[in-house]
Amino acid sequence: MRYWAIPAILWAIQEDSTPGEPAVAITGARILTVTKGEIVKGTILLRGGKIEAVGADVQIPDHAIVVRAADWVALPGFVHPYTRIGGSASGSGSKPAHVAKDELNPARDDYRAVVRSGFTTLALYPNGGPLSGQSIAYKPRGVTREQMMLHSPAYLRMNMEASTAVKQQLQSAFEAARRAIEASKKPPAPAPPGKPAEPAAPDPIAQFLKGELRGVIELTQPAEYLHFRQVMQEFDDPAQKLFLALTPEFYRAKDVMGARKERLLMRPEPAAEPYTRAPVNAAAELAEAGCEVGFLPGDNPSELPAFLFRVARLVKLGLARETALKAMTIVPAQAAGVGDRVGSLEPGKDADIVLLDADPWTGTARIMKVFIDGKIEFELKP
Amino acid sequence: MKAINYQLAAIGILAVTGVGAQESSPAKPSYVALIGGDVETVTDGLRRGATVLIKDDKILEIGRDVDLPEGTVRYDVTGKIVAPGFVAAETRGLGLGRARSQKIADALDPYQDTIQLALASGITSAYVESGSGGTFEDRTEGVSATSAVIKMSYGNLDGMLVREPAAVNLSSWISGTAAQRYQIRESFRKAQEFIEKLKDHESRKAAGKARPNEQPPKADALELYVQLLRGEIAARMRAPTADATFAALALINEFRFKAVLLDVCEAWTMPEEISRADCLCVMTPRRKWPQDKASNRPSGSSIEQAAILRRAGVRFAVVPLAAWIDTGGIAGRDLQTLPIEAAFAVRGGLDERTALASITITAAEVLGVSHRVGSLEAGKDADIVVLNGDPLDYRTLVDLTFVNGRLLYDRSKSPFYDHLK
């Protein structure tokens, strides 16, 4: 709450949580829980930064601060799963061991636009090279890195290009990691006497191959998906948690990607058919083909306020509402490795909530309030 | 959303459904039959009213009485011409992605838009070169590009590469400096020496006379020259003029390697010499080269070149004036009308059979892939076009294009030409 006045009535909930901390009750809202369906008119009870209860008949405790949200719509804060917002402008390293935490910059003023646009969690990735490092998940609030941090590492970030050099680089990195995995399965050599064996630092590539660390690979042209799968052929493991960050143009590969039930992160925009300007609802086609779709809101803070509108446009063009809602919340949360903390309105999850004054798919809904960890971080002044 | 995505969806769906179909049931063969068309086999004449049966990605059988296995997908092509997909012996800008790559195999883009237009033009295989940054430049003197033969297998990476490298570009023998020519001759000479050394090593080894642990000699940077001398790969040399052609022939006659002369315009003035050197040519009948008024021998281009070469027994491929897909509105001069360029060779007196061969089997020979594509024969790749008329007629359109047994273009379902008769 660094940039705007705090309403006096809500001052209490700014305080650190203490045993006696009052609860906050958001009442009368239509609640889109994402994972547990829709509540036509209900209450969300928040306490200690967490969601305590969600439902139509939630008992509102005495002394609870009531936020009246009749005719409003409550949904989880949006999750931006793949961004350079929050990072250093000069970029970062290009080693798999690099973690983006080191470049997270609390002093940037982008966060205001981020929160105002409904985003409550972001994943910052380190850029540079085919294997550029590990991302982190953070929340756009707080004045120190530690206050912002949510989860680290979130995923191994990879970047694909259809060329011999990049394919070989990925191939040899995976081969080295696989050799390391094989070697680790053998009984360890006895430690030299008097010196306890030092545990080796975990190899993020090996962790990715084993499914212990998520991976996100950025692809630009649809053909690069085929080339990547060609590289992955011998390293494939069902345990792997891989997300593909790509463009709407990839609808062309929907059948091959759908057959594998790929998890995608893509911009909420229609693709254009070649040789026509006919729009293709790429997200809808890919979802129908069997892919799991999450949205990529973009890296320019000035375009973030249009995010909800863009998604609403795809819904108007035929994208299923449920798919759209998940693509803004739980899917990107899972990509960032924080699906257990954020991305849906369920008891025990972080109290990251967006209140809209109308149905999100009207295209004209305004973001009225944004809660992060139970605290109002943005509200639209009348 | 379906309503909005009304146009090219058909193409996309056709393409990728094929991919999915094969991947989902790799064990069960799929059969496709083209029934009742006049089958222009190219290598075995015209078979009227015949059936072409495809099994997976290969041609299984061609004939009048073909038993169709259960579940065969049938296309009635009565009244149509069934021909091998056209082979473009030279192209630019087809099928490669955005990145520079050492190997073309790693940069193929089967989703490239222009592939759809190539398919609509009946082209199923093409020679591609990726200009600079190739490995050969590092490895071999005088050779500067990677090359491959690829298929227009829209949406499918696996069946796209036919061979790489497809040829060695030795144009610098003609256009290069004296020093470059010297290096090329030296490389050939050293490659010859290497082959002798290797023979020697092998014969001594066979006779038990080799030293213990004796390693065979290594070709290293000469590898491509060794392949050239062994006839495993062809050299391509751009030789528009008679002078250039004489220069090329001198090298070919000295080292006896498989060669392709590109862009020949004055070859008609020396057909016997080319025939004796046993090299293939690539030409464009309409390509013009001015007469050299100072020359004491015939010069300049001739529309009759193809016919003259044919009479001398020289085999050649025809390529269009513009070796790419041009969508700017200029008609009949680019890859989209490859057969029409071959028809111009007929204008110059060439027989129609050889003209059709010049964009199918001979073009495949030029590219070293005639064992797989370029004609309709049992066992060959099922790269097939169905045409609504004589292949060399200026009005003829492609109705269906199959690559590796998959229907990737259907005129009635693609917007490009569905409004034409």
Next chain:
Amino acid sequence: MKHLASGIRGGVPALLLLAVAAGRQETNTEEIIAIRCEKIVTAAIEGPQTIQNGVILIRGRKILKVGPARDIEIPGDATIVEAAHRWALPGFIDLHCHIGGSMRDINDMVHPANPELTTRPTIDPDNEYLKMAVAGGVTTVLYIPGSGTNLSGFGTLMHTAGGKTIDELIVRFPGAMKVAQAWNPERGGGDLGASRMGMWWSLRQLLDRAKAYDEAWTAYETGQTRLKPDRKGDLDHMRGLFQRKYPVIIHTADPRDVMGTARMFHDEYRLPCIISHGEFGGYKVAGELAKRGLPANIGPRLYDFRILVDEGKVYGIPTKYREAGVERLSLNTDAPVIPQEDLCFQASMAVRFGLDPLDAIRAITIEPARAVLIDDRLGSLEPGKDADILLTTGNPLDVRNHVTWVMIGGKVVYDTAKERRRY
């Protein structure tokens, strides 16, 4: 009966033949040549378009008779061209040609409008492009300046062969005035004519001046006034436009230019005009041309795809004009954009994209002749017209056929039986 048979290899060098033909014409204009052929495509404005087993009688530079062999009696002293397996057609005409000179001399770009310039002195009669043009059956071209300026000068209607000097090649001078609408002539220097606004203003200003100039001279010449107007060299050639002796040919690039051209030159100034190019979606206002009966001269692009057309369709531009009711349709090459000899191939491609084959032949013969107001002399095989005649091995639209023999003004200018074949 002397036989000048095509297909019989004779030893007469072409040059000698020309000399003989020329000499004959001077000494005896009454001498008659008879062509007997398999098929005649007359391209006549009205009447039968094709004649099987036809005969064409030529006297001097003119066609005397055209008809079926059974109806035409060949005089006993006629020279007979035996062409039993040939088709005969009128020489092809291209209204958008830049290859009459050296190709470097067609754009003079100091002023935005240059009515004082003409292509006439730049003609090079011994030009290689013209030699190829003849071999492709093109006998007449409107050799016009480029599109580097808004009004780039006057073109020359000329033959592609049959003359050793500029004057001998000229069919008519001026052939037409060349105007280029937006895109190419837009001036990057920031001076007048950087936009359509400036170009159209300066064109109107010039047309107003020229109209007044013509009216003043006409009044003087017809004795309505004794006041002799001052000579203005830059406006002299423009008088012929207002007297409808020759047209304006306008390079247009899109629907806006096509429409603007029709409005300015036809509706406002009532000048004979030819809409040239008409590509880039220009067909979208083709109906407006049809209403006005304006001729369209399409090329070098023959299909629209991607540019202003978003349906993924390859549309034949000539077909679109025809469908919109434009009957006065001709095709061009914009040579050297398309080589001059491929004018007939342009017709082939127009057919590939949906144009009727006969319309396509007319679009390179009689229609361009009408558009450029020379159809009293050229463009069809009809009695009284100039003997500009081709023989081909068959339907010229099929690229497998070729031109074997060309006559211009009664003189044989190309004969593959007697010289190296060019195309």
